[in-house]
Amino acid sequence: AQSVAQPEDQVNVAEGNPLTVKCTYSVSGNPYLFWYVQYPNRGLQFLLKYITGDNLVKGSYGFEAEFNKSQTSFHLKKPSALVSDSALYFCAVRDTGGFKTIFGAGTRLFVKA
Amino acid sequence: DAGVTQSPTHLIKTRGQHVTLRCSPISGHKSVSWYQQVLGQGPQFIFQYYEKEERGRGNFPDRFSARQFPNYSSELNVNALLLGDSALYLCASSFGGLNTGELFFGEGSRLTVL
Numbered sequence: 001a002q003s004v005a006q007p008e009d010q011v012n013v014a015e016g017n018p019l020t021v022k023c024t025y026s027v028s029g030n031p032y033l034f035w036y037v038q039y040p041n042r043g044l045q046f047l048l049k050y051i052t053g054d055n056l057v058k059g060s061y062g063f064e065a066e067f068n069k070s071q072t073s074f075h076l077k078k079p080s081a082l083v084s085d086s087a088l089y090f091c092a093v094r095d096t097g098g099f100k101t102i103f104g105a106g107t108r109l110f111v112k113a
Numbered sequence: 114d115a116g117v118t119q120s121p122t123h124l125i126k127t128r129g130q131h132v133t134l135r136c137s138p139i140s141g142h143k144s145v146s147w148y149q150q151v152l153g154q155g156p157q158f159i160f161q162y163y164e165k166e167e168r169g170r171g172n173f174p175d176r177f178s179a180r181q182f183p184n185y186s187s188e189l190n191v192n193a194l195l196l197g198d199s200a201l202y203l204c205a206s207s208f209g210g211l212n213t214g215e216l217f218f219g220e221g222s223r224l225t226v227l
Contacts, residue, residue, distance in 0.1 A: 034215060034216075036216075036218075041220075041223075042220055042221075043117070043203055043205075043218035043219050043220045043221050044156070044203070044205075044216070044218040045218070046215040046216065046217070049215055090155055090156070095169075099161045099163075099168045099169030100146065100158040100161055100169045100171065101146070101158070101216060102158065103148075103155035103156045103157075104155050105154060105155045106154070106155050
């Protein structure tokens with residue numbers, strides 16, 4: 001069965017510093033991986049996805065993610081964090097059958113000014 | 114273009130009652146998925162509908178049911194509410210049923226069961 005794990009409940013980073021939010025996955029077959037962001041009392045917003053091709057995927061708001069097949073990881077990164085990036089981030093994997101997306105437990109990012 | 118719209122945004126029910134939540138997908142999207150998000154956790158998959166047919170069901174009891182209408186809008190019904198059903202219920206739409214595209218989420222319906 002497909003699954004994702006986000007090992008950190010919270011990540012703290014100073015504004016202007018690079019940030020990394022970690023995600024590892026377990027799938028059978030080719031992974032379809034996603035990152036979503038959730039602001040307080042809001043729905044989830046799509047950030048980026050990896051389907052195939054380049055291992056470095058660029059997305060919205062300056063975020064990017066690196067797909068690493070050997071380490072089964074899909075870490076979210078940003079070169080310079082903003083206070084407005086503070087939110088809840090979810091890694092997700094599309095089920096092999098394609099009918100459901102499985103989400104991780106989420107990582108809360110706190111960017112301090 | 115309007116995004117995914119959900120109603121109601123907030124509601125309070127008592128144990129044993131039933132609730133109906135509604136979702137309108139983005140125009141042109143034919144697939145609707147429902148998720149339950151309990152405070153502090155990631156969204157848990159409940160159902161996916163595509164072209165008015167159920168294509169996937171998560172690990173939820175039969176008290177949970179859903180349907181999709183010819184205009185692709187959808188309803189989620191929960192019967193015999195329990196305290197543990199208190200959560201944010203999210204609806205998401207996508208263009209196809211079996212594809213690699215991302216989900217577009219509504220703002221959610223926050224259900225409180227007393």
